[in-house]
Structure formats: structure tokens, C-alpha cells
Amino acid sequence: MAMKVGLIGVGDISNKYVDNLKKYPHIVEVYGCAARNYEKTCVRARVLGIPRVYESPDALLADPEIDVVLNLTTPDAHAKYNLAALEAGKHVYTEKPLAATFEEGRMIMELAWEKGLSVCCAPDTFLGGRVQAMRAAIDAGVIGPIGSGDVSMLAHGWECFHPNVGFYYRPGGGPALDMGPYYLTALVALLGPVEAVTAMTNRAQDTRYIPSTGEELPVEVDTHVAGVLKFRSGAIVNVTLSFDVWDSARPRMELYGTKGSLIMPEPHPNSGPNIFGGKIWMRKAEDFRWGVMPCPPGMEEKPFDELLYDRPFSETGHDRNSRGVGLIDQVRALQENRPARADGTMALHVLEVLESLDIAAKEERWIRMQTTCERPAPLPEYDPFAK
């Protein structure tokens, strides 16, 4: 039977989730929603086609019908509602980051473990065709063991599209906690857990002009992070996460193995591991130049742009956006009694890594991770959840 999902938060990203979840009615039912302002939520629920609106998040949490809470609030409210949902006996799927701080993230996972409930966390883009194809190539040894790499998320913030951009410059936001989860989750899925980190950080501006409101907002977090990650596998990866760059021609991800290199070549900020599809270039020792990587078995007939979970253009501009597939996998995992791929244990590890970049910079040192996680199981099929 389908599990009933209650949304807390129905802002910019919610339409994509609702669209995608409704494609799997045999797995989940979008049952009801709540957010900060009841009247606005009623309007939003009509647009999204959500049948029930609760007066408040507390009222939603008190409904015994709801099995899973989908937390789509802003990062400052993630911990509050993740903890409250667990206290109410619900499973949780939350937008990233798991919480605004590692300490809060740890409290969430400890409560979930104590209560035997499942917490999963975005991003689920690592389940998309591109990262899965890279995973298949790496696991098959095509480029040999990976010794090093480079990831770059270079952008000028989201004032260009987001109607409520302030939270990106408050604690819980910034390029590390906002975009870092996509890059780190992909790296952990490809290379395994991180052992230690170091970094330097700064901010180019103390205030940001918000075109949609004409306001000048204070910047409360560092907006340029240059770090180095050492993975347990031995690989060393440079990581640059920035909201202070107008443009760049650097690829979003490069991985260097003993027998070749594998890269996500596009330099645009919305073309890295924060999307589901996209190109992969490979150059092996014996090759003369870069080539587009062939699809792994089972995906041959699909061009890369249509690979796993790529969906049509959405109103918010998140084209080829399958957000929510991590929740679909979570519910299937609960039914099949197996680990979910987007499990909160990985999100907690990613949060520790990202927070540690900031601490390492401020304290001028390198930091060894306290947490670890398993690599999530690969997802090699086109859409295993269709039936």
C-alpha cells in the first residue's frame, strides 16, 4: 500500500517534488501539507493539487494517517521539523542540509536510530544517470584507482531566480551548505567516505543587493570556500564552492585515476552534480583525446540527456529534475527492509565534512572526521520504481 506523505513547506522547490511523487501513486500518496502561513499554504495547495491543508505543521504532525514527513522548509527550520516529525513517530525525508549544524544533524540521526525510524535527506541527484554511469565506470576499474580530483561550484548566488533568496546568506546557507551537499554526496557515492579536511574561506561582500525586493541584505556566512578533502580510499580532492564568482570555465567535477580521467565538462553552475543528467567525458591512457563516455549496460539506447530520472522542463526552471526519487527509494527500502540509498547517515557525514571546512578555515588547521558511512548501493536500472 502507498505510504502517505505530508509536506511541511510548500515554497519554490515543492512543485517539482509534488509533480514527481505523483508519478509513483503505487508507492506514495501526496496526502497533505502545512507551512508558516495558513492562507498562503491554501493557495499553494490548490496550485500543487494537494488535497489537505493543515492549520500548522503541528497539526500535520498530529495526524496519525501521515507516514512520512517531507520537510521542504528553509535550512534554519530543518532540524526543528525533522526532530518533531520523529517525535511524532513519522519517517522523514528532508531537503538538504540535514540540519543547519552538525550537532543538530547528529541529534536527528540519534533520535531516528533510537526510535527505529527512517531519515533520508536530499540531494538525490546522485541517483541520476550521470553519477550512476560514472559509478559504474569507476567500479568496473575503467580509469583505475582514483588518486585525486577537483570539484568546483562557482556562481554568483541565486538572486537571479529565487524569490526569497535571504536564507542563502544566513547560517545553514552559503555555498558550502547550499551547494556542497550535491558535490559531496556525489563524491561519497563515487569514492566512499571522507577521512579529513582543511580549507580557507572568505566573503567578497558583507551585504548583497536583492533585485526582487530592492533590499541590501547582510551576508552572515562566508561565500567562498577553498578546501581539500582526503578520502579514506586515499584520494585527495580539491573543492571550491563559491557565490562570489560571476563566471568560470572550470569543469564542475574531475576525477583522476591511474588509467584515465573522468569529468563533468560543463562549466555552468547548474550543470554539475546538482542535476540528474549531463555529459561525461573520459580520457584513458591509450586515448589521443577526450571522448564522451559510453553508457553502461542497460542504458545504451538512452542518450545521456534522457538518462535515469530525467524529466521534462518544470516551471521553476529545474529542467530534467527528478527530485523526490530518493523518497521513493526510501519508501521501497522500508517495504523491502533494506538500507535506503539517500540515508541520513550519509547526509550526516556530508554535513560534518561541510561544516568542518568552515571550522578548519577559522581555526587554521585540518580536521579528522568523526562520522563515516557506507557508499549507497548503485541504481543501475532505468527506473526500477515504475512498477
Ligand SMILES: NC(=O)c1ccc[n+]([C@@H]2O[C@H](COP(=O)([O-])OP(=O)(O)OC[C@H]3O[C@@H](n4cnc5c(N)ncnc54)[C@H](O)[C@@H]3O)[C@@H](O)[C@H]2O)c1
Ligand atoms: N529553490 C530551489 O531551487 C531549491 C533547489 C533544491 C533544494 N532546495 C532546498 O529546498 C528547501 C526549500 O527551499 P525553497 O526554495 O522551496 O524555499 P522557499 O523559501 O521558497 O519555501 C520555504 C517553505 O517553507 C516554509 N517555512 C519556512 N520556515 C518555516 C517555519 N519555521 N515553519 C513552517 N514553515 C516554514 C515556508 O512557509 C515555505 O512554504 C531548502 O532547504 C533549499 O535549500 C531549493
